[in-house]
Amino acid sequence: MRVWRTAAAILAVAAIGGCATTGSPAKPAPSAQASKDKAAPPKPLAKGLDPAASANPFPSTYKPLPSQPTAIVGASAFTGTGELVENATVLIKDGKVEQVTAGLAAPAGYVTVDAHGKWVTPGLIDAHSHLGVYASPEVWANSDGNELTDPVTPQVWAEHSVWPQDPQFDTARIGGVTTILVLPGSGNLIGGRGVVLRNVPSRTVQGMKFPDAPYVLKMACGENPKRVYGSKGRAPSTRMGNVAGYRAAWINAADYQRRWEDYRAKIGRGEKADPPKRDLALDTLVGVLKGEILVENHCYRADEMAQMIDISKEFGYHITAFHHAVEAYKIADLLAANGTCVATWANWWGGKMEMYDGIEANAALVDAAKGGCAIIKSDDPDLIQRLNQEAAEALAAGRAAGLTISEAQAIKWITANPAKALGISAQAGSLEPGKRADVVIWDHDPFSIYARTERVYVDGAIAYDRHDTRYQPRSDFDLGQPGEGVR
Amino acid sequence: MLRQALMGAAAIAAFALPATAETVAVTHARILTAGPAGEIAQGTLVLRDGKIVAAGANVAVPAGARVIDAAGGVVTPGFFATDSVLGAQEVGSLGSDLRVSNPALGAAMDVQYGLNPASTLIPVARLGGLTSAIVMPHASGGGGEADEGDEMTSGGVPDADPSHALFAGQAAVVTLGQGPDILAKAKVAMVVPFGQAGAKIAGGARGAEFVAFKAALQDVRDYARNKAGYDKGESRALSLSKADLEALIPVVQGRMPIIAEVHRAADILAVLKLAKDENLKVILNGAEEGWMVAADIAKAGVPVLVYPLSDRSVSFEQLGSTLDNAGRLAAAGVVVAIESDDGGHRARETRYDAGNAVSHGMAYAAALAAVTINPAKIFGVADRTGSIEPGKDADVVIWTGDPFEPLSQASAIFVRGVQQPMTSRQLELRDRYKDLNRALPPAYSH
Numbered sequence: 001m002r003v004w005r006t007a008a009a010i011l012a013v014a015a016i017g018g019c020a021t022t023g024s025p026a027k028p029a030p031s032a033q034a035s036k037d038k039a040a041p042p043k044p045l046a047k048g049l050d051p052a053a054s055a056n057p058f059p060s061t062y063k064p065l066p067s068q069p070t071a072i073v074g075a076s077a078f079t080g081t082g083e084l085v086e087n088a089t090v091l092i093k094d095g096k097v098e099q100v101t102a103g104l105a106a107p108a109g110y111v112t113v114d115a116h117g118k119w120v121t122p123g124l125i126d127a128h129s130h131l132g133v134y135a136s137p138e139v140w141a142n143s144d145g146n147e148l149t150d151p152v153t154p155q156v157w158a159e160h161s162v163w164p165q166d167p168q169f170d171t172a173r174i175g176g177v178t179t180i181l182v183l184p185g186s187g188n189l190i191g192g193r194g195v196v197l198r199n200v201p202s203r204t205v206q207g208m209k210f211p212d213a214p215y216v217l218k219m220a221c222g223e224n225p226k227r228v229y230g231s232k233g234r235a236p237s238t239r240m241g242n243v244a245g246y247r248a249a250w251i252n253a254a255d256y257q258r259r260w261e262d263y264r265a266k267i268g269r270g271e272k273a274d275p276p277k278r279d280l281a282l283d284t285l286v287g288v289l290k291g292e293i294l295v296e297n298h299c300y301r302a303d304e305m306a307q308m309i310d311i312s313k314e315f316g317y318h319i320t321a322f323h324h325a326v327e328a329y330k331i332a333d334l335l336a337a338n339g340t341c342v343a344t345w346a347n348w349w350g351g352k353m354e355m356y357d358g359i360e361a362n363a364a365l366v367d368a369a370k371g372g373c374a375i376i377k378s379d380d381p382d383l384i385q386r387l388n389q390e391a392a393e394a395l396a397a398g399r400a401a402g403l404t405i406s407e408a409q410a411i412k413w414i415t416a417n418p419a420k421a422l423g424i425s426a427q428a429g430s431l432e433p434g435k436r437a438d439v440v441i442w443d444h445d446p447f448s449i450y451a452r453t454e455r456v457y458v459d460g461a462i463a464y465d466r467h468d469t470r471y472q473p474r475s476d477f478d479l480g481q482p483g484e485g486v487r
Numbered sequence: 488m489l490r491q492a493l494m495g496a497a498a499i500a501a502f503a504l505p506a507t508a509e510t511v512a513v514t515h516a517r518i519l520t521a522g523p524a525g526e527i528a529q530g531t532l533v534l535r536d537g538k539i540v541a542a543g544a545n546v547a548v549p550a551g552a553r554v555i556d557a558a559g560g561v562v563t564p565g566f567f568a569t570d571s572v573l574g575a576q577e578v579g580s581l582g583s584d585l586r587v588s589n590p591a592l593g594a595a596m597d598v599q600y601g602l603n604p605a606s607t608l609i610p611v612a613r614l615g616g617l618t619s620a621i622v623m624p625h626a627s628g629g630g631g632e633a634d635e636g637d638e639m640t641s642g643g644v645p646d647a648d649p650s651h652a653l654f655a656g657q658a659a660v661v662t663l664g665q666g667p668d669i670l671a672k673a674k675v676a677m678v679v680p681f682g683q684a685g686a687k688i689a690g691g692a693r694g695a696e697f698v699a700f701k702a703a704l705q706d707v708r709d710y711a712r713n714k715a716g717y718d719k720g721e722s723r724a725l726s727l728s729k730a731d732l733e734a735l736i737p738v739v740q741g742r743m744p745i746i747a748e749v750h751r752a753a754d755i756l757a758v759l760k761l762a763k764d765e766n767l768k769v770i771l772n773g774a775e776e777g778w779m780v781a782a783d784i785a786k787a788g789v790p791v792l793v794y795p796l797s798d799r800s801v802s803f804e805q806l807g808s809t810l811d812n813a814g815r816l817a818a819a820g821v822v823v824a825i826e827s828d829d830g831g832h833r834a835r836e837t838r839y840d841a842g843n844a845v846s847h848g849m850a851y852a853a854a855l856a857a858v859t860i861n862p863a864k865i866f867g868v869a870d871r872t873g874s875i876e877p878g879k880d881a882d883v884v885i886w887t888g889d890p891f892e893p894l895s896q897a898s899a900i901f902v903r904g905v906q907q908p909m910t911s912r913q914l915e916l917r918d919r920y921k922d923l924n925r926a927l928p929p930a931y932s933h
Contacts, residue, residue, distance in 0.1 A: 136800050167800055186641055223580075224641050330920050330929070349913070350608065350832035352580035359913045365921065382796055382828070389839060392893035400896055401917055449842030449891050477800070482752065482776060483807030 045275055051260070051283040058159060060209035062198055065461035069093045071106035072441065074116030080415040080430030084408040090120055092437040095460035100431045118454065119445055121411055122431050123178025123438025124387050127343045127418035128296070128323050128377035131169055132162030132182055132197075132205070136381065136477075142166075146185035147192060151229050151236060152249045154217060155280035156192035158184050162205045167475040168381040173199050173464050175385035176440040176453045179210060181422050183323075186220035186298040187228045189236065189245045193284055194218050194296060196422050200458055201473045214423040216320070217288050219246070221299035221308060222354045243307060250315035253285030260286075294320040294423050296343075300354035302330035309338050321375065321421040324348075326358030332369035341373035341421040342366045345383070346394035363391075363413055364398020364405060375421055376413045387414045392447040407447050436460075510535040511901070512548040513885060516557035521564050521859040522874030525852070532562055534881040537904030542875050555899060557885050563855065564874050565618025565663075565882035565902065566838060566890075567862040569792050569824045570772060572831035573612055573620040574602040574661050574669055579832065585656075588627040593652020594738075595730035598622050599659045599673035604666060608831055610911035613663050615835025616890055618882040618902045619671065619873075620663060621866050623746060623772075623830075624656030626680040626688065653688060653700055654679055657734065658746065660868050662882075664902030675866045676770060677738050681749040681758050682804050693754070697761065703727055704765055707735040744768035744865075746792070751804040752776040759787045770865055772826075773797075775805035778812045781819035790822040790865045793857075795844040813857065814848030824862040825854065842891030854891070880904070 048054060070092040077088035077100055089104035090097070106112040133145035144161035147153045162182055172180065178199050184191035196213035197205070221242065230237030236245050259276040266273035287293035295312070299305045299322045312319050321341035322328065326349060328335055328342040335342055342363070349358025367374035376391045378384035395410040419429025428436050437460035444451035455471075456464040465471035511534040518527040520542060531546040532539070540549075548554060575598060576583035584601030587593070602622070612620070655678035660671040680688060681696065689696035706725040710732040716722050717729070725732065737743035747758045750773045762769040771777065772792040777784060784791060795813040800806045817823045825844060827837045841854040849857075863873025872880045881904035888895035900907040919932045 137802050137806075139802070171798060329917070331923075332920075333923050347833050347836055350578055353578055356578055357916055359917045361917050365917070381799055385798075386796075386843070389843075389893060393839070396894050396896060399894075401921060447894060449839055449893060450846045452846055478806075481800070481806045482779065483809055 049275065049278050051278055051286075058157075058206060058209075060211045061204065061206045062200070062202075062209055062211055063207075064095050064459035065200060065463060067092070067095055067437075067457075067459065067461035069110045070113060070437075070457075070460065071104075071110040072113045072115050072120060072439065073104075073106055074114060075118045075120040075441065076445075077120040077431065078122075078408055078411040078415075078446070079432070080122040080412060081432060082406075082408050082412065084406075087116075088120065090431060090439060092439065092457065092460040095437055097431050097433055097435050097437045097439075099433055113441070113455075115441055119442040119451070120431075121176070121388075121440050121442065121446055122415040122429060123440055123456065123458065124176045124414045125179040125181075125418035125422065125429060126172070126177050126378050126384050126387060126414075127181050127321065127341075127375050127421050128379045129172075129180045129182050129381075129384055130185065130379070131172060131180060131381060131384070132164065132166045133158050133184065134381075135163045135166035136168050145183075146187040148187045148228055151189045151225055151245055153184075153188050153192050153281065154190045154249070154284035156184060157195065158182050158193060158218075159195040159205050159209070162195065162197070162208075164202050164205050164208060165475045165477050167478050168384075169199055169201070170473055170475055170478070171381070172384045173456055173473075174453060174466075175387065176442070176446075176456055177384055177387065178438040178440075178456060178458045178463070179419075179422070179424070179428055180384075181216065181296070181418075183216070183218045183296060186218070186224045189220060189225045189242055190249055190285075191218040191220060193293070196424060198458060200463055201475070210424060210427075212427070214292060214294055215284075215287065216294045216296045216422070217284060219295060219297045219299075219308075221297065221304040222301060223352055224298075239304070243311065246308075246311055247314070249285060250289075250311070250317075253282050253289055254315060256282035257286045257289055288317045289315065291318070294421075296321050296323055296421070298323045300324050300326050300358075302327035304354075306331060306334060309334070309340070320423070321373075323377065324355075324379070326355050326362060329359060329362045329365040330357075332366050332372055335366065336369040336371040336373070339371070339373075341375055341417060343375040343377040343418070343421060345376065345379075346390050346397060360393060360397030361401045361403075363394040364401060364403050367398070367405065367409070367413070368403050373417050373420060374413050375417045377418065388442075388446040388451060389449060392449075395447065407445070411446070510540075510549055510552040511555060511881075511904075511906075512552040513555045513557050513562055513883075513899075514548065516560060516562040516885065518542055518562045518875060519855055519890075520875035521852075521855050522876040524875070532875065532883065534883065534901060534904050537881055539875055539877055539879050539881050539883070541877055555885065557898075560898060561886040561888060561890060561895075562875070563616070563884050563886065563890055564859045564872070565884050565900070566616045566858040567824070567873070568612060568617045568620040568663075568827065568830055568834040568837055569858075569862045570826040570830050571620035571622050571661075571834055572829070573608055573617075573622060573663065573834060574604065574606050575622055576831050577603070577606055577608065579829075583625070585623070586625045586627045587652070587656065590652065591728045591730075593656060593731055594654035594677060594727070595734040596624055596656030597659070597673065597734075598624055598656065599670050602659070602661060602669055604669045607912040608834070609663050609669070610908075611832070611913055612834045613900055613902070613907055614897060614909065614911055614914075616838055616884045616886070616897045616900070617834055618663050618884070618900065619863070619868070620661045620830075620834070621658055621675070621862060622661055623658040623676075624678045626655040626678065626684055626748070627652075652731070653685070653696065653703060654731065654735070657743075658866070660866050662872075662902060664905055665907060666905075671871070672866070672868055674737070674743065675868075676744045676746045677735070678746045678748065678772075681747050682751055682754045682773075683802065684748060693757075697757070699726070700761070701765065704735070704739050707732050707739045711736050711739065738767065739765070741766050741768050744770050746770045746772050748772045750775050750802070752779040752807065754804065755780050756783060759783060759789060762789070763787070773805075774816070775808040775812060777821070778809065778815040779807055781816050781821060784816065785820040790824065790861070791816055792824045792826050792862075792865075794826050794828060795840050795847070795849070796828070810843065810847040813844040814850075814853075817849055817853040817857070822861050822865065823853070823857045824865055825857040838891050839893060842889075845891065
């Protein structure tokens, strides 16, 4: 506690000094002016009033499970870099991938795992989930993902709704998912912050938070916001109302950013200045404008995505990924040129008008565009258990469309590409030396319907083992229930 | 080679529809008959005049037959979409023709009158190897907790309009070939929600539903015994409309099965007892905790419709859900039919659902039966379809490999002997946008 307070104080001072961490463009004031007004040094702001001083008020306490140096020997390994290494030896040490090399003998001091005849992939990453915020059982009491009291709620954070005992984390882990982006729902234009979680059992959500992963902002186009608020007799009730809502929010954010920058510039010059009142909603939006918070934009239709890109240019932010995006194939070129990923399904379509043109080959066509970034995600507690199958369906549809796509490429749709969309590429998503050793051992080719996970490593530690009950965690909720959580 | 042959065949079929009069021989095929012949490792299948003529290892190709060389591919009967909305729904949020909230009409609701053969969902499903569907009414507002969850992530609200009818209506079997009439058999079963959903309809408690259900059946029996008296106004007041009373006569006479939507083990046992006490034929639908009482279900000779991927504690009535359910039920001797998650837009996932059942312990042959001959038997159309047997409708799919594998594709599809075009609205969209560098906008490509 004491350590934290000190750290916060240091941050506060640094921020007031107009330090680079705030991204402030304020120029140093002429020294004459500064010395003239320098009567009394400005008091630091009261705790909690300075956004820069409390940029991370709910820090990760994640600690990897216990691990040993491990050599997984003999498997066909999809590395997540576009390659398939046959007869691979995957070396894991200190929770990190050491190397993936064909035919390497297990070094002394490593636990050897015989994986001949099996397959290995990076831990799967789900770029779109509501686990924990829409926990199971799906009752009103567990429905915490949509703050439907205002269409613009960037002040809410999904992590404050996540119930770590949601049994769905366990079933997702059995499916090989080691990292999850938990997002607020899509009822709002701006739904709040999402959080990247390590899929490990934990008493607290802080104990699951992916260290150093950026925050993300959930935005939503189309039918949901206009339906939710239109039915309440308030804006937005149309798509043009939606767009007006986003733009108004960004104007507020830019204005708020300017007020803080002015304030910091004045303080930096030693002038007297009244700080703006901290606003949690605008803090989040300013984080986006500064490029610190990634935008994850629920948007189905091609024409709406094109408009969202224009809005992002108007206000100077970047859309990291469109989600659902069942019409991405209609503008695959535009999305690739904008460097925006597409997180979609293979099989989901037609649930509403904006999903009517969804096609199985969507991901493959996005992938085929030069610079395209395709992601298969779940948005669903069932599908998250079988992301590999959805990727296989998308791959098959791409091949049926005449595209040449290797399995080694398609595995990126559920590993490396979602890592990119979550801003954690340096740490996860592929089996490259130095990355977190999130590794799944499969009993069949993961593109087969018969593939099941044998073992799931998170940071080099066994988080799940199909054949060893010691590594089959169950949530508190499942204890003493019918079936005892045996899924 | 195979591809070219099939494309040629498809082109011919497209110009020559209907092609029921032709004779087709599928050669070099691994034939999974789902019938008494079991698996034919390498054989020939002959179709003529819309029917299966022969299937076997030593079947000769008839003179003049159009030959399709399956070249090591797999041939199966067309699959069933069980608990389906095909032909009765186009866009999910726009509703369906399967749900009524009319206090005077429940049991009499009959899906056969709302079928739309032009639905774009049908070709999409068919390309997934589905050639038949069991289209079932939905209880209005009876979805229970599960529906609420799905709706809430998109900011929706749960259906707040419960029907007053204990009976959701009558199911039909449809055939998924091209053509103006997709109805194969009407009035095949009566949907009745039990458990939480049924309790909600009856006023909030399971205890109310069972009592109301028994009372309704008694009303039907009384009505059936004395229709004339009812028409003259000499009957006591009955709880159902005349249309509903009429619709339920086959149910109380044990001629029409009820499809009991039920999840919890205790509720399953209660429904089995109810069916026995009331002499009803019953089919269980859902039965996520069925594995816990599999022996009782088998002993009662009651078939079960299962979504094999249910493994979450979605509600307090399915805490015991497991991916092993379908396999365990089948192993206990229960006749199982596999259904998909939504039965409509995603009905094409049925074959993957069967594959997942296999990877969780269901015998392959049992899983194949669960998407072919079992639903055909359960819904009374096994005399016409559901297996590859001489004399049955030529509802047949040729696959590039194991049909449960996503990387396998259907390469030719016959419904009642007519080879179906391998197209859908989705594939037309795909092809329109595959090349984004055309001189004219995509609207000019079709």
